[in-house]
Amino acid sequence: DSGVTQTPKHLITATGQRVTLRCSPRSGDLSVYWYQQSLDQGLQFLIQYYNGEERAKGNILERFSAQQFPDLHSELNLSSLELGDSALYFCASSVSEIGELFFGEGSRLTVL
Amino acid sequence: AQSVAQPEDQVNVAEGNPLTVKCTYSVSGNPYLFWYVQYPNRGLQFLLKYITGDNLVKGSYGFEAEFNKSQTSFHLKKPSALVSDSALYFCAVRDVGSARQLTFGSGTQLTVLP
Numbered sequence: 001d002s003g004v005t006q007t008p009k010h011l012i013t014a015t016g017q018r019v020t021l022r023c024s025p026r027s028g029d030l031s032v033y034w035y036q037q038s039l040d041q042g043l044q045f046l047i048q049y050y051n052g053e054e055r056a057k058g059n060i061l062e063r064f065s066a067q068q069f070p071d072l073h074s075e076l077n078l079s080s081l082e083l084g085d086s087a088l089y090f091c092a093s094s095v096s097e098i099g100e101l102f103f104g105e106g107s108r109l110t111v112l
Numbered sequence: 113a114q115s116v117a118q119p120e121d122q123v124n125v126a127e128g129n130p131l132t133v134k135c136t137y138s139v140s141g142n143p144y145l146f147w148y149v150q151y152p153n154r155g156l157q158f159l160l161k162y163i164t165g166d167n168l169v170k171g172s173y174g175f176e177a178e179f180n181k182s183q184t185s186f187h188l189k190k191p192s193a194l195v196s197d198s199a200l201y202f203c204a205v206r207d208v209g210s211a212r213q214l215t216f217g218s219g220t221q222l223t224v225l226p
């Protein structure tokens with residue numbers, strides 16, 4: 001158990017809908033990262049927060065947004081969903097911006 | 113920009129034999145290097161890291177990796193493979209000077225045959 005909690009574990013929804021994925025980092029970790037894993041794209045970095053502030057942005061679509069709250073949990077919002085958004089979404093946390101990441105078990109999103 | 117290459121999509125090795133999973137990287141400055149393992153339907157688990165110091169890094173489950181600056185490589189090794197080592201392995205790099213994000217390679221599927 002990494003200590004990073006992600007909910008929901010599985011989510012099935014329809015095209016055009018909006019979903020929110022939630023992540024609670026390990027106790028004491030200030031950095032939260034979101035990654036998307038799909039068969040054809042591999043593991044893609046989406047966005048990083050450190051203590052509530054956005055610190056780095058990767059290949060995140062404009063339809064996607066995220067935030068980190070004062071209690072350090074984070075949410076990834078995915079809107080106007082398309083079939084191609086079906087993937088595993090991972091949250092990870094680290095105590096600093098240079099240390100190793102600890103990953104949650106992921107949220108598997110299926111868009112029908 | 114930083115990048116990682118894992119040249120082998122699949123590595124097969126017999127149980128008890130040594131295993132190597134290859135990784136090369138590209139960064140503009142000094143690298144922080146990591147190896148992760150992913151079992152089916154699970155998150156990534158941290159195995160080991162190179163930050164500075166000794167080029168041979170030891171990690172979890174008997175794995176080790178050797179940092180080679182001249183060849184920009186960070187190959188993962190284990191002297192004697194177990195069937196339970198069968199999983200997907202990811203190499204990752206972070207440029208110390210400029211990037212906060214961790215960039216992952218495409219992954220190598222390791223299969224240890226009994």
